[in-house]
Amino acid sequence: xxxxxxxxxxxxxxxxxxxxxxxxxxxxxxxxxxxxxxxxxxxxxxxxxxxxxxxxxxxxxxxxxxxxxxxxxxxxxxxxxxxxxxxxxxxxxxxxxxxxxxxxxxxxxxxxxxxxxxxxxxxxxxxxxxxxxxxxxxxxxxxxxxxxxxxxxxxxxxxxxxxxxxxxxxxxxxxxxxxxxxxxxxxxxxxxxxxxxxxxxxxxxxxxxxxxxxxxxxxxxxxxxxxxxxxxxxxxxxxxx
Amino acid sequence: xxxxxxxxxxxxxxxxxxxxxxxxxxxxxxxxxxxxxxxxxxxxxxxxxxxxxxxxxxxxxxxxxxxxxxxxxxxxxxxxxxxxxxxxxxxxxxxxxxxxxxxxxxxxxxxxxxxxxxxxxxxxxxxxxxxxxxxxxxxxxxxxxxxxxxxxxxxxxxxxxxxxxxxxxxxxxxxxxxxxxxxxxxxxxxxxxxxxxxxxxxxxxxxxxxxxxxxxxxxxxxxxxxxxxxxxxxxxxxxxxxxx
Numbered sequence: 001x002x003x004x005x006x007x008x009x010x011x012x013x014x015x016x017x018x019x020x021x022x023x024x025x026x027x028x029x030x031x032x033x034x035x036x037x038x039x040x041x042x043x044x045x046x047x048x049x050x051x052x053x054x055x056x057x058x059x060x061x062x063x064x065x066x067x068x069x070x071x072x073x074x075x076x077x078x079x080x081x082x083x084x085x086x087x088x089x090x091x092x093x094x095x096x097x098x099x100x101x102x103x104x105x106x107x108x109x110x111x112x113x114x115x116x117x118x119x120x121x122x123x124x125x126x127x128x129x130x131x132x133x134x135x136x137x138x139x140x141x142x143x144x145x146x147x148x149x150x151x152x153x154x155x156x157x158x159x160x161x162x163x164x165x166x167x168x169x170x171x172x173x174x175x176x177x178x179x180x181x182x183x184x185x186x187x188x189x190x191x192x193x194x195x196x197x198x199x200x201x202x203x204x205x206x207x208x209x210x211x212x213x214x215x216x217x218x219x220x221x222x223x224x225x226x227x228x229x230x231x232x233x234x235x236x237x238x239x240x241x
Numbered sequence: 242x243x244x245x246x247x248x249x250x251x252x253x254x255x256x257x258x259x260x261x262x263x264x265x266x267x268x269x270x271x272x273x274x275x276x277x278x279x280x281x282x283x284x285x286x287x288x289x290x291x292x293x294x295x296x297x298x299x300x301x302x303x304x305x306x307x308x309x310x311x312x313x314x315x316x317x318x319x320x321x322x323x324x325x326x327x328x329x330x331x332x333x334x335x336x337x338x339x340x341x342x343x344x345x346x347x348x349x350x351x352x353x354x355x356x357x358x359x360x361x362x363x364x365x366x367x368x369x370x371x372x373x374x375x376x377x378x379x380x381x382x383x384x385x386x387x388x389x390x391x392x393x394x395x396x397x398x399x400x401x402x403x404x405x406x407x408x409x410x411x412x413x414x415x416x417x418x419x420x421x422x423x424x425x426x427x428x429x430x431x432x433x434x435x436x437x438x439x440x441x442x443x444x445x446x447x448x449x450x451x452x453x454x455x456x457x458x459x460x461x462x463x464x465x466x467x468x469x470x471x472x473x474x475x476x477x478x479x480x481x482x483x484x485x
Contacts, residue, residue, distance in 0.1 A: 054387050078391040084384045087482065088406045100402055101394035147392065 004150040004181040006030035007072065011062010013046055020046060020058050024207050026200060028151075030067060033174070033182045033217060035196035037189060037233060039240075044185045044202045048153050051183065052078050066151075077149040081156040083140040085128035091115065092124050095142045111146060117176070118142045134165035138172070145176055152177050154184045158191065167221055170194055174218035189233035193226045194219050201233060203240030210236070273453040282457035288442070289461055295437040297465065299355060299427040303362025304419060304473075310363065311370025312412070318371070319378035319404070336368045340426065344433040358430035358438065365426035366419035373418070377411025378404050413477035420473035424466045439465075 010025035021043040028034045038044040049056045051064055053073030066072050085094045095115060096106035115121055118138040128136055137157060144152060154173070158166045174195055186192055192199050195217050199210040210233060213225040220226065255275045261267075262274040269277060282289065314332075317324045344361055351357035381404045389399045431440025439462045446454035 049387075052387075052391050054390060073391075074393060076391055078388060080384060080387070082384050084382075084388045086385070086403065086406065088409075097388075097402070098392040101389055101392050101398045103395070103398060153391075 004031040006067035009064045013058040013060045032197040034198045035192035037192040038202035076151045077144045077147040079157045083136045114142045152182045189230045193230040270450045278456045281453040292442045296439045299358040303359045307363040307366040314371045315374035348434040358427045361430035362423040362426035369418045370415045373415030374412040377408025409480040413481035420470045
């Protein structure tokens, strides 16, 4: 992986002429986890999709730039709430999907190392339908890591998981993606408080930066300061509504 | 269990049939009973087998050509907006024409033999195959396409690795429909002009008031269609993503 750059998106977006979000500036620190927290419909997923270069249905007026002035969209990896595993392909094939789609030869040794790191070695030749929700999200994480991109965009990847699996996945992802520039879009204040090295709350009024807890991420689920931050974030979300 | 219930349904249908014959006392050239039809079938088994073979060949060749043509058309439509604009309305229009009306024309063009029947079978299954596969190709889950885009996939790779595999269950259901339609096409072709095939045999028997032979041929066609449907169903189970 090349050095992870910092990244700034600034501008406003409209849908059919109606404003989706007012002019805003969001900076993702280089090699850091930034959590963008907000309720449904405030446009946080749009922000993520704009950075990824994906279709949003909104008209964006502004710019997205990396600190090293290199192009952005060719350096992102993307992970969504839906694991997006191809049901007809095996775990191994899903993990190396990117190389196949680019017509490259996948690095099989690397693939197997990642699969082992995600504790999926017993499921190598299974189809996604045979796996649990947590296992499927681990395959998706392995696929994301396989891309080895300096910028990683996570769109609520853990929100469909049960509480215990979610906490496990948060730990695993925090460790595996350390050192990359990560944007995590979430509606869960607890998740933002656990994982954010920088936390930004997005409401209809705009962005509000919040002080993250002082402990290094991923923080313990019962860390007092983390719980306080979680409460403060929830208060902010409710006041804005 | 499945076989048992199929058997029970068959016995029930035969009983109803026999009951209607006994109760109404219809003459056998109007409605022959199941016993008579079975007897006629056995006596004419070689004739029926010969004609069944002809129809089966027409249907299988028709299925192969129709499926190939449908798949190619759907891929072209999915790949090119121009093709969609130019060809799609035509496709719908051909579907609006009654295939029966085309049968005499096909016989005129392709003759009394095998190919006019194959053409009928192709015509009748072309649309269901094309439209089901095309729908599948156009309804790729958008999340897959997003993922592929962030991976810098070429449109060709997306088609090959994502859109086609995702559309295979739709193609499978189109092929299952086709398996039911194709024999209809072949038989219509035979009615319009032929000297062989189950359709011809049915027409011949009917014309000579051999209603029992007509029934025997018709039931043979039904059994053939059901078998064909089951075979295609089995063959497409993997494509449809069903557990084997």
